Amino acid sequence: MTASDLLSKQVSVFLENKSGRLAEVCQALGRSEINIRALCIADTSDFGILRLIVDRPDEAVEVLQSAGFSVGSTGVLALRIPDRPGGLGEVLDRLQEVDVNVEYMYAFFITIAGDAVVLFKIDDAALDATLNVLDGAGIQVIPSDEVYRL
């Protein structure tokens, strides 16, 4: 399995701080029957970045672009992490040991067989090192096609 199979495509949307803008994103996706599986919002006083994992990311980009949004897509890693106290900390320790910086992360709403699913944005340059250390630590990266079906 190649790195690109392991990178899930995250859709990111520039959101200005204007009432109803987030709802418009969700409505545009809803009309196209695209399901949101995970999301987070990073915001400042006047704008934000909405990050989405959806079941059909390429279509989502198209739908949102044609609805007039500024849209980008970014590869993120979906990791299975034991859903217990300290589970996430152990993973972060492993990454820390090899100096991999996590730019941001957020979690899926659901768990898989008791494991949480957490999305990590890693610097592109550190991707191979990250996959190696995860492999060595037995932490499973969920392939992108599975992520979209979660």
Next chain:
Amino acid sequence: MQYSDDAVSLSRDEIASVQVGLLRETIARARRAPAYQDRLQGISPDDIRSPDDVRKLPFTSKEDLRAGMPCGFLAVPMRDVVRMHYSSGTTGLATAVYHTRDDLHRWAQCVARGMLAGGVTDEDVFQNMMGYGLFTGGLGFHYAGELIGCMTIPAGSGNTERQIHLMHTFGSSVLHIIPSYALRVLYVCDGEGIDPLRELSVRVIYVGGEPHSDQLCRRIEDGFGAKVHNCYGLSEMCGPGVAMECAAQQGLHVCEDHFLLEVLDPDSLEPVEPGEPGEIVLTTLRREAMPLIRYRTRDIAHVIPGDCPCGSRHVRVSRIEGRTDDMLVVKGVNVYPMQVERALLGIDEVGRNYVITLDRPADLDRMTIAVELTQQAFADDMRRLNALRERIRRRLHSELDIGVEVELHEPGALPVTEGKAVRVIDRRDQEK
């Protein structure tokens, strides 16, 4: 036969003697207007021996024109009037300007002179994208295009898709357009996948109608692969054509055999040093229906010293650098919206529209500049967006000498006016 214009080759001495003769005639004509009867009392045409003697005459302001509405400044019987225009009213109540048949012909000659100087010939297809109607922009250029012999397309303003269709179908080579609308056209071309450089034939663009910066003109030039020439005018003088940029693009030649130019300190009303910015004050020299003497335009510009390489000795003025009345005072500092435009146009990540909002939270002036991020500049990275915003803020700070807030918006989020762009919202008075 190609249209030509002899007055363009007048020497400085010839221009001065033409102006003295025409100014004397103008005084005699203006006396017939009720509003000038008293004002010009005690002034004899013999008092005018050089163009500088215009300073012996009283000023005329927009307020005077309003007070004289509807016919106070009319100097001919109404039966000799063939058209009227009505000012756009950006600074209060609109005023009427009347034209005789000869006024209209001379107006077309002024604009045609500028078009010839920009290299327009009867081979050109001229798409006139200014509003027709009470606004002078459309009709002013229309008759000049026909006078030269261009195939003139009276496209008017708006309906951008159709404008592009016309350019494409008829190979329009010359445009007349408001600069912010030119950017809008490029934006729509981009959206429709039309490459103006390869698929359109535009080679000369006349812009006017709203203040704009050099950088904006360069952007329009790059977008269309055309030369942009600035055009200055105001309905009180006739409309566009008072001063236009020649092929040298080093300032706008005033039609000095039609208008007498003064550049004055707006406070002392004394002439500024050549090259120093001041208020443009104009006297009509040939207008029949409504001659105006020392009309205060409120436009700020400077005379460009020296001779123009094009050979014309008609004096050149800079593009309009501001208005005596659009100057904003923010935190005690004078700010022209055009400075903001100039700063923003140097930043590739920022789109074409901006809005300046002034408010006064906690009794302190705050200037917020909303800009549009281009599609390409969006990054899924808060640090990059914040760094960009910081860069814009620093750039504006150094240009304006005051700290400002910057808001990032999506492309298309800010209002685009297909006319005069409204770029300043001042809420400070409401908050007192």
